[in-house]
Amino acid sequence: MIKANRRLPLYLSAPHDCSYLPDRQSSTLFADPDQPMDMASYNELLQFGFRRSGRMVYAPRCEDCRQCISVRVRASEFRPRRSQRRVLHANTDIEMRVGPARFEQHHYELYQRYTAVRHEDGEMTNASADDYLGFLRADWCDTRFLEFLLDGRLVALAATDLPADGLSAVYTFFDPDLSSRSLGTYAILRQIAYAQSLDLPYLYLGYWIRDSRKMAYKINFRPIELCIGGRWQRVDVADAVPP
Numbered sequence: 278m279i280k281a282n283r284r285l286p287l288y289l290s291a292p293h294d295c296s297y298l299p300d301r302q303s304s305t306l307f308a309d310p311d312q313p314m315d316m317a318s319y320n321e322l323l324q325f326g327f328r329r330s331g332r333m334v335y336a337p338r339c340e341d342c343r344q345c346i347s348v349r350v351r352a353s354e355f356r357p358r359r360s361q362r363r364v365l366h367a368n369t370d371i372e373m374r375v376g377p378a379r380f381e382q383h384h385y386e387l388y389q390r391y392t393a394v395r396h397e398d399g400e401m402t403n404a405s406a407d408d409y410l411g412f413l414r415a416d417w418c419d420t421r422f423l424e425f426l427l428d429g430r431l432v433a434l435a436a437t438d439l440p441a442d443g444l445s446a447v448y449t450f451f452d453p454d455l456s457s458r459s460l461g462t463y464a465i466l467r468q469i470a471y472a473q474s475l476d477l478p479y480l481y482l483g484y485w486i487r488d489s490r491k492m493a494y495k496i497n498f499r500p501i502e503l504c505i506g507g508r509w510q511r512v513d514v515a516d517a518v519p520p
Contacts, residue, residue: 285309285318289338297489301342307335314417320440326504328483329438329447332415337484345484347504350465351511352443352472352480354500361466361497364459371425371432373467378420380410383431391450413448420447423471425464427455435464437471443479444472465498 286309295301308314308322310333319327319334326347327336337345357365388409392402404412413436414420425433433451437444446468451460465482472480485503486492495501502509 285312285322292340295339295342297486297492298342298344301339303337303339303342305335306338307333314415316417316419316440319418319438320442323440323445323481324504324509325507328481329415329418329445331411331413332417344486344488346486347481347483348485348495349443349479349481349502349504349509350469350498351478351500351502352469353476353478355469355473355498357466358497358499361462364462365466368458368460368463371427371463373471374424374426375471376422376424378414378422378436380406384422384424384434385409387431387434387452388450391453394453395450423464423467425451425460425467432458433460433464435468437468440481443477443481444468444475445481446483462494469498 287306288309290305290307292302292304295303306327308318308327314332314334319329322334322336325336327334328347329335336347339345385406388404392404396402413422419439421437421439423435423437424431425435432455433449435449436447438447439445446465449461449464451464465480469480472478479502480498482495482498484492485495487496500511502511504510
């Protein structure tokens with residue numbers, strides 16, 4: 278159990294096919310969904326490497342694999358690398374607006390376009406409006422939608438939580454026709470800058486998976502910390518391998 282303001286029961290799922298690594302089985306540790314959640318409990322779970330998806334707060338706990346490692350960027354010390362500065366320069370014409378986590382039709386339409394291209398065989402494709410919003414936010418969570426606008430048109434959106442010690446990047450989607458702009462990287466850079474503007478030390482990026490092309494990019498944002506064995510450790514990239 279996790280002890281925040283109260284004792285929070287945790288449960289372990291049955292093994293299921295891993296979403297990121299082929300021929301692997303995965304199990305998920307998750308907070309009891311029937312118990313009320315709040316930001317204080319969520320913040321404590323983040324310290325142990327948990328993550329949020331909708332109302333579910335979870336962490337991978339696989340018997341034979343330790344590749345899913347929760348990572349956070351030390352936003353207060355971050356300086357963009359040369360390639361990241363190029364991404365920032367290429368997108369100086371994009372405006373960021375911070376707004377409430379609420380349903381907007383043009384948000385939903387962009388999400389549908391993105392998932393149709395990036396997750397064409399996945400469960401996220403053809404999500405209903407309720408499923409879409411239920412995935413990005415929770416009724417107990419302090420979440421913002423970071424809109425990225427090009428000439429007034431929405432080209433990307435980052436759902437971002439505001440726990441006590443930083444920001445937590447929940448999910449980002451963008452116009453698949455603008456892949457040359459590296460909008461996923463750009464959204465992370467802007468979230469880091471947003472954390473800095475709020476004097477928050479961290480941006481939580483979820484799980485880094487070394488052998489997954491979709492998840493390996495997170496190690497490029499430095500300085501970075503990995504949550505290993507329930508403890509956050511600052512590491513050199515060369516040493517960032519699963520224990």
